Amino acid sequence: MGLMYTSIRLKDMKESVQFYTKYMGLKVTGKRSPIPYEEVVTLEDKSTKQRLNLMWYGKKCKAYTPWKQDGVELDHLMFSVKNAKKAYAFLTKKGAPVAMEYREFERVGKKMVMGFVKDPNGIWVGVRSEIKA
Numbered sequence: 268m269g270l271m272y273t274s275i276r277l278k279d280m281k282e283s284v285q286f287y288t289k290y291m292g293l294k295v296t297g298k299r300s301p302i303p304y305e306e307v308v309t310l311e312d313k314s315t316k317q318r319l320n321l322m323w324y325g326k327k328c329k330a331y332t333p334w335k336q337d338g339v340e341l342d343h344l345m346f347s348v349k350n351a352k353k354a355y356a357f358l359t360k361k362g363a364p365v366a367m368e369y370r371e372f373e374r375v376g377k378k379m380v381m382g383f384v385k386d387p388n389g390i391w392v393g394v395r396s397e398i399k400a
Contacts, residue, residue, distance in 0.1 A: 304328035343391035
């Protein structure tokens with residue numbers, strides 16, 4: 268058994284594709300519309316091969332439900348980066364709302380830095396790196 272992909276529902280496909288490709292470094296690997304009034308864009312991280320499906324449903328789609336503004340349908344996505352402090356500063360400078368300030372902590376004897384911003388849909392997106400001694 269293995270994780271194949273993560274899918275998230277969107278308010279705006281264009282904003283979401285821009286956020287995940289331009290700012291988080293993912294690449295568009297596919298676009299499809301499996302059912303009427305549904306749009307799916309598949310993104311992939313070139314280093315980990317993890318896939319993220321961006322899902323948008325029009326009001327006439329049989330899978331449509333009203334958008335929830337709180338973003339709790341998915342807890343968070345975590346990206347491993349070389350320097351979380353710099354990545355966090357970059358994302359907030361680009362206008363990503365702060366979900367949780369970055370912080371330093373220790374886990375299993377390793378010093379880490381982690382912070383969270385919100386994507387255009389309100390979903391928490393984390394950046395994390397290990398602090399090299």
